[in-house]
Amino acid sequence: MSKTSRTGITMPAQAKKGTIIEIRAIAQHDMETGYRYTEDGKRIPRDIIQLFTCQYNGEEVFRSDFYPGTGANPLIIFTTEAVASGTLVFKWVGDGGYEAVNQAQITVS
Amino acid sequence: MNLFVFCLRVLPLLVILIGVDSSQALEAPKDTRQSSYYLMTLENRAMQDDSNLNPAAFWVMDGHSLWKEKIGNKNVSCASCHGDSGQKMAGVATQFPKMQKGKLQTLEGQINQCRTSRQEAPALAYESKELLALTTFVATQSKGLPIAVEETPQNKKDLQQGHQFFNTRMGQLNLSCAQCHQDRAGLKLGGSLIPQGHPTAYPIYRIEWQTMGSLQRRLRNCMSGVRAKQFEYGSQEMAQLELFLMWRARGMPLETPGVRP
Numbered sequence: 001m002s003k004t005s006r007t008g009i010t011m012p013a014q015a016k017k018g019t020i021i022e023i024r025a026i027a028q029h030d031m032e033t034g035y036r037y038t039e040d041g042k043r044i045p046r047d048i049i050q051l052f053t054c055q056y057n058g059e060e061v062f063r064s065d066f067y068p069g070t071g072a073n074p075l076i077i078f079t080t081e082a083v084a085s086g087t088l089v090f091k092w093v094g095d096g097g098y099e100a101v102n103q104a105q106i107t108v109s
Numbered sequence: 110m111n112l113f114v115f116c117l118r119v120l121p122l123l124v125i126l127i128g129v130d131s132s133q134a135l136e137a138p139k140d141t142r143q144s145s146y147y148l149m150t151l152e153n154r155a156m157q158d159d160s161n162l163n164p165a166a167f168w169v170m171d172g173h174s175l176w177k178e179k180i181g182n183k184n185v186s187c188a189s190c191h192g193d194s195g196q197k198m199a200g201v202a203t204q205f206p207k208m209q210k211g212k213l214q215t216l217e218g219q220i221n222q223c224r225t226s227r228q229e230a231p232a233l234a235y236e237s238k239e240l241l242a243l244t245t246f247v248a249t250q251s252k253g254l255p256i257a258v259e260e261t262p263q264n265k266k267d268l269q270q271g272h273q274f275f276n277t278r279m280g281q282l283n284l285s286c287a288q289c290h291q292d293r294a295g296l297k298l299g300g301s302l303i304p305q306g307h308p309t310a311y312p313i314y315r316i317e318w319q320t321m322g323s324l325q326r327r328l329r330n331c332m333s334g335v336r337a338k339q340f341e342y343g344s345q346e347m348a349q350l351e352l353f354l355m356w357r358a359r360g361m362p363l364e365t366p367g368v369r370p
Contacts, residue, residue: 006170010161028167031319072319073164 001030001047001094007102009090014107015082023062025052026075027092027100033068049094052076057086066094082108145304146364153316157368165245165314165366168238168321172246175239181230187243190227195250202248203256203363206352208263213348217244217323235342241321245312248365255362256309258355271353274346280337286350307358308351310367317370324351 010024027049034046046068054062061080085108092100146154156162176187176195191197205216214222220243221232233240260268275286289298290306297303311324318326325340325347332339340346 006167008161008166024161026162026164028164071316073167075162075164 001032001096001098003097004100005029005098007090007092007100009088009102009104011088011104011106013105014109017082017084017108019082020079021082021106022077022079023054023088024075024077025054025090025102026073027052028073029092029094029098031066031068031070031072031074035068047095047098049074049092049098051091051093053091054078054080055089055091056080057084057088061088082106084108140360142307142358142361143305144307144309144361144364145369146310146367148302148304149368149370153368153370157310157364157366163314163366163368165312165321165368168242168245168312168314169249169366171238172242172244172249175243176246181224181228183227183229185228187223195246198247198250200251200254200257202251202365203254204258206258206264206267206348206355208261208267213264213267213345213352215325215343215348215351216248217325218343218348220244220247236323236326241312241323244323245321245366248312248363251363252365253362255360256355256358258352258359260356264352267349267352268356270346271349271351271356274350275353275357280332280335282335282337284335286331306354307361308354309358309361310364310369312365313367313369315369321366324354 005028007025007027012021015021029049030047031049032044032047034044034048036044038044048068048070049066052062052064052066052074053060062076062078064076066074085106088104088106090102090104092098146157149157156164160166173195176191177193179186179189188195202216205219206213207219208214209219209222217235217240220240224230225232233243278285278288286306289303294303294305308324308327311327312321313327314321315327325342328347328350329339329342340350
């Protein structure tokens, strides 16, 4: 994998205070397990995303560890409570210096 | 049985039977062809339909970037001739494989042909990320359009050859494509439903593969499944088989980028 990749966030742009919002975060990544071999018997080194976090106005609201068993192009769907207007920052960190950051705005009324 | 009883009992029955027959003959034959999209779970269908869930969207975006990248000795991009948005490619993928200058060309083959002759850049390897991305990007422009491969005097021979491959038993299991995907479509092979084998969504994101793959990769899958010697990527045989399958699916809407389990 390259040092970074495409990511996608799907979540509502507006929400009523106190409601539960659903967030979908997908990252383009091979999630190479480290258990596979090439045709000439060489082991393909592990190359996975290890950590995904979501910060809502600076506060961490979701965190997930990924393992070699996690599929390629992992999609995470989680919920959080709409507490205030602001920014959600999503970060994926992985092997070989991989890092991808995405963000989304929400207006809470 | 005397004549009277015969008239009373059997003739009305005959009339009814003939009547039913003729009413059926008047209706147009129903198209029983079905995309394997309809064999998928609702979750997998949602994954294909929702561009926020469909992982193939990444390949479409990558393809669009490559589309605009100036490369080769001529330093031109695909976009230099065909336009930035790619929308001019609408309907192109529905016509492939196609006879081009006397040679049967798949969509992948045509992209490489353009690269080597127009851009003077090296051809891309089959199943490489770049070629899959470009093919997916081009094919996606035809999403929803009916497959338009027809029999022509030029492709007739290749089409017949493809049809023959479809019906030819191969491999240690000695099975033809038709034995499963035509005669036994809708029945089960192990736990899975056997699809009719219409290539309506290629290149596909196959969850089993964890990545995108071409129709040829899928065909090679089946060939290795029946323990046959696989046709080579980009070979004439592959193009002919692809041609027959696309002709067989003519009129069905293209779904690219598809998701399959």
